[in-house]
Amino acid sequence: MEITLVLGIPLLGGLLLALVGHRRWAPELNSAMSLLTFGAAALLTGRVIAGGPMMAMGEQFFVDSFNVFLVALTAFVAFTTSLFSRRYMRIEEHHERVNSHRLRLYHSMYQLFSFTMVLCLLANNVGILWVALEGATLSTVLLVSLYRTPASLEAAWKYFILCSVGIAQALFGTILLYFAAEKVLGPGGTSLLWTHLYEVRHQLEPTVLSLAFVFLLVGFGTKVGLVPLHNWLPDAHAEGPTPVSAVLSGLLLNVALYAVVRSKVLVDGALGRNFSGGLLMGFGLLSVVVAAFFLSRQKDIKRMFAYSSIEHMGIMTFAFGMGGPVAAFAGLLHMTVHSLTKSAIFFTVGHASQSTGTQIMDQIRGLIVQSPTIGWGLAVGSLAILGMPPFGVFTSEFMMLTTAMHEHSWATPFLLIALGVAFAAIFGKVQPMVFGETTAHRLPHPPALIPVFVHLAIVLMLGLYIPPYLVAWYRQAAALIG
């Protein structure tokens, strides 16, 4: 029931807004739909906490402790982002960067995007997951090019080509998976269902599965933004409207990573951990280090934070690669805090670039003078994302690092150096934007900053105190991932 709601509302919203998305009150409708989705997700979460995992629609959809909290998180961030996009898009309209047609496209696609996200998370069928993930690309690609500027078109084109090609590899992986599963489960629908695959994962053919995992990793990894498959990410984040950047960083990457982890668990069953784990750790480490060094060269603010997303995805990938209860816990926690913090940062960044009329960091100065809330939001958000206590990002990084120190001590120097470099880079660029003589102007509409501080407050809380039920929840999920 709840599952239908969670899936149905955004789909409905998408269709609805495709018709009325250009109206004056479309943004409110958008937020309302997102709110409803969030409510449904909350219900669903409640059900799962109470009654444990559940299936729906003939096993095509399922919820377990791993994906349910991601559903909740996704719905929540989608909702807050829609609140932010309300004001943001109004201001964009006021600056005449978008017209009503594009707004219609935007709103409808926004809903469809969140639909594909939850579909991806809830799908029990690997094929459907694949379809949904490709659908996510399709629904966002036109948003990335919403402004129709040369740069945005280029970004969108790269995004489209690279992600489609990548996802095609994932499809081949899926086929191989099916190929292997069919031998055990026999032909027909069931042999692509996660739930069934898990049960038989020890009997699956190792050679096929290793091949399949490679294809899946390359495919989904492209979407996660693992180096060297990451090249679409900074462009797409920098050129699209900021709400889109926020959901891309905050949700899409998470969901893609979710797919990777799911397939990892499957392959671990067949081949033992160190095969997939090794690959993930390698990709993760590479992403962290490379992204950290990219950071210091950025001129465009959104591009910089896009790279920081790559870095954090690398951290999570590394954590999941290490495996084990603590590392997996850290990975999940990091998923949560990163998507909250990063989306909050993008909210402030969006308003900052609106109030200064540019995304070039050298021209953004003294935000704190013009609008203290934007300034403080950006400063605090960046410090949080840099792993400064008492924010939650530090919590997960602490757990991850301490685990790495005695399980893979060779990796820790690289990680720490990367963290140091990233700190110097990001902080060195954020500080002058926040402080100093201002270049900002008043915004035509008041900025939407409640979402920012709500997110940051949650992250702060997670840094000092993780509620018990959340802990239990993470623990179950971690146990599931192994």
Next chain:
Amino acid sequence: MISLEVSASPLTGSLLAAVSWLAISGLALIPAANAFIARRLAFPLGALVGLALAAFGLQAIWLSPDQMTLPLGLPDLPFHLRVDPLAGFFLMLLGSVSAGISVYAAGYFRSETVQRLTLIALQYHVFLASMAFVILADDAYLFMVAWETMALSSYFLVTTDHKLPAIRSAGFLYLLIAHLGAIAILLCFGVMHGGHGDYTFDALRAAHLQPFWATVAFLLAFFGFGAKAGMIPLHAWLPEAHPAAPSPVSALMSGIMLKTAIYGMVRVIYDLIGGVRWEWGILVLIIGAGTMLFGVLYALMQHDLKRLLAYHSVENIGIILLGLGMSMVFIGFGHPVAGALGLIAALYHALNHAVFKGLLFLGAGSILHATGLRNLNDMGGLIRTMPKVAFYFLIGALAISALPPLNGFVSEWLTFQTALQVPILQNSVVRSLVPLFAATLALAGALTAMCFVKVYGIAFLGQPREAKHPAHSPVTGRGGDAGEMERFGMAWLAASCLVLGLFPSSFLLMLNRICAHLTGHGLSDQALESSWLWLVPTSSVQASYAPIIFLLVIVAVTLLTFLLVRRFYHGRVRFSNPWDCGFPEQTSRMQDTADAFGQPIRHVFGPVYLMQRHMPDPDDPAPRFSLKIEDRHWYWLYLPVARLAEYVSSKIALLQQGKISIYLLYSFFTLIALLVFVR
């Protein structure tokens, strides 16, 4: 959980104190009437809390350790709190010194705008609370959280006047180095942990390390905490950041925050790692001596008062490190008693430095408020406009110059006494090495005296150098001397300078208790049973010092002389212009400037500095002499590292050339490579 039956215990007490600091900072956020709160209420309350904390700390020194856990933090690592004598001592330091500074701040910040003031009050008390938690923390996670929160809050305080580019860059450098240090500390915890148990300090204590890993942990801790303490070569942030902050904050940072780094060092090296080795001590001695000399030599070159004081903080950290190093050497060679003496000297100096450096920074703040000047070369004759500040500042200056009978002398005296214990060492090289460090300490002491003669003589004595002395302060609009609150704060610290200088033996007992608890050995009984008058480190035959008697005698004879002179000779006095050496046009510009005062030092220690001098050419109508002194460390350490990072990133940037075909190629190769790898 916090249970009420132990609510009297120092641990709960200090926890409550820290929490109430947080509460005060929360109070400052109340939009309604936060003008009143921030202006009148916040800082005095903070001072009271500080006093309470000091009391609890003092109490904790004499009690056995006490632990508790809070239902916060990581799922399987809740916040652990612990108070033992060492923590108690530092809590007392934090509380008592911050009390004085807060009172001062209450007066000092009056003239700020409400918005800024609210912000300052908030960050200020978060800063205090985080320092308290650093000292209370008993597990790696809480420690790191408090540690970084401390860095963060102080960073925002430093950048209060963020419109000045210099201050921004100072803040950046500060937070960056602090963060790198924190990373090192985190790594150190990881090394100590060694892969079993959790991250409570008890577990870390219990973990047994190979000598190699112990040394690695030591190095990480030493440099991690050293970065915060401002020891070379990681000191570069300190002379930038401390002057940048508002003066009470500078006082907090120099006076207290650096000491938390010392606390961390002692806690980790003596307590958690344990098994101190004498080689470590040698390293600490070398770095300490270097830091000390570097600090004082560069201080002598400064003409910005607060910058000068900041460099002196570097120097004093060096002195503390000397004490620590000696104690490590002695302990490493199996002479815990002498080791205890060294540790006591170090801790005592930490306390002393907190007091007098705080006092000096407050004095500098008052000067800044009254005249708007930071450049010594423009000051002069302030003793006439602000006599009270001049008096307190004099006490501070004498104290930091290690002159008897004030407190600075006592701790340096103890350090010397430690050095004089070397005959008991077996290793003859080390035996002859340690006194050399004592020699450098003597040199540094004398140089400090010279530097503060310069500061006091230039700032307070003589005549105003530039005519731009405003009669009324540009900041407060109040002319002349500092206000009551300010004066009270300074008086508190000045009084503590005297007390620490005059009753050292009672503090010696206190510190001895700490050492006994930390290293298992205290001083000899003969040292302890001597009366409160006498400071006796080892035995009265070897050495003793009685500041009270000293003071009494010196006062007595001086008064006696005075009375005799008065009694037997007439007191006729004529006032006239100073003697002009037959050169009638004496202007105040002819006085020595701060830079001129440093000139002999530049001459003697020329190679130490990186100087750029501009000599005025002979037929220059308005001749100006300009001098720029730079820190060599920039050129051999900081800039190369920055360039390396820049180079690497420029190479990595070649990955991304915008060609979609290339990107596809990446994916392609990744795929192929992985497939090959799998086969």
Next chain:
Amino acid sequence: MTHLPGIAFQILQSLFVVLAAPLLVGWLNQCRAWLQNRSAPSILLPYYTLAKLFHKDAVIAHNASPLFRTTPYILFGCMWLAAGIVPVLATDLPFAPAADIIALVGVFALARVFSALAAMDIGTSFGGLGARREMLIGFLAEPAMLMTLFTAAFISGSTQLTTIVETLAHREFVIYPSLAFAAAAFLMVLLAENARIPIDNPATHLELTMIHEATILEYSARHLALIEWATAIKLFAYMTIGIALFLPWGIAEAGDWKALPLAFAVLAVKLFFAGAGLALIETVLAKLRLFLAPEFLSTAFLLAVLGMLTHFLVRA
């Protein structure tokens, strides 16, 4: 350890030092005059000068601060205190334990700091110049002094001047190489600290060269008298310290009063020769340029450190 005769003796000795100090200066000047074959002034001249100065009216600059006026008394007090610590006639000084050699150096430093501050108080160009040079000499001489004292302290295993002297006086006569180094260093420090040639010339007022004199230019009358007197005491104290450290024989033991006269005689003889020697040095040496002073004193510092090292390496 404190008992009445002890205290009585303490006071006696310090009074003796204070009163006898100008005599030493007089003797020094006399020797110098002879060596430079001038007709020597009376040996009591310093006393006359002091008396004359005490009778004059004090002239003080308008902008003199209280610090300026109290400094002379503080200086005098410091020196008096020093005179109380140094075992001149006997080692039975109940007050001595209150301040060991480190504190002694501290006292001298205190005096130096105050005189330098006073010099800068009026704000004439000479005052600053003098203060700067004074401190320059000071920061170089102080460590050297401390190191020489440490050498002695290491030998006798104590930093109490009285204890040091007792132990040194009680050993059979052997030349300690370390003590030899220390003695040389100490002599150099003595010359520097007491504004003697080759570092400074107490008899000059040439602004290019003067150091100590520049700091007291503004003083007159009784203030000047006190300062001069304090300087004399300082010289006396330094010489007696040197004597006590390097030729301590004949000094009276704790509490035996019969040895006192002998000790007194011995001291007189020692001072007689020491003064002559000092005068000789001052005559034969030429004054160094100001910037050779650091080299001179760093040599002293090195000698002192060398002495200490030899003590450890040679165990002697």
Next chain:
Amino acid sequence: MNPSLASQAVNLLAALLLLIAFAMLSQRRILTLIRLFAWQGAALAISTLIVAYSTGQTHLYFSAALTVLLKVAMIPWVLHRLIDRLNVRWDVETLINIPTTMLIGIGLVIFAFALAAPISQMANAFTKSTLGIALASVLLSFLMMIVRRKAVPQVIGFLAMENGLFFAATSATYGMPLVVELGVALDVLVGTFIFGIFFFHIREQFDSLDIRHMEKLKED
């Protein structure tokens, strides 16, 4: 039809598929490319039919029909219209010259076969070599996307890749579950339309479909 015959037929079609892939790799003329793509789709459809017929997997008929509808009729028609409207006829020069590309392609085929060999052993009755061929054609299309410089051929390459995947799906495993195939088909369709939209946008921005205009976003 007896299995051996069927398998031979399927293998023949597989070979055809691969051949067409090579042809596309070497072909410069866009119209021809589209035609080739259509042929590939036809071959795919036929092979699907055969598999469907000989294994009695009914839903494969459906997917065969889908293939014909989409890949033989619809998409080629759309592309045709597009290039008429945008009049881009030629993809003049490729990044790497054709012969080299062919050599690389042959290398890829060998690699693909080597990779698929162990799996093919366990493959079902009569489609032993098909998996390798499918993988090979996927890689070839990938290569094509890399070397082409105009937007349209890149897209055709992408669609050809989808063909290869479909072929793998149908022949190696008797087709994915229907819902999946539907989804995939939907994505392909939507994707093509979006590509179409893009062509116009790109065209109006850069008045050319040459992707060398789109190399502005980079690190410098």
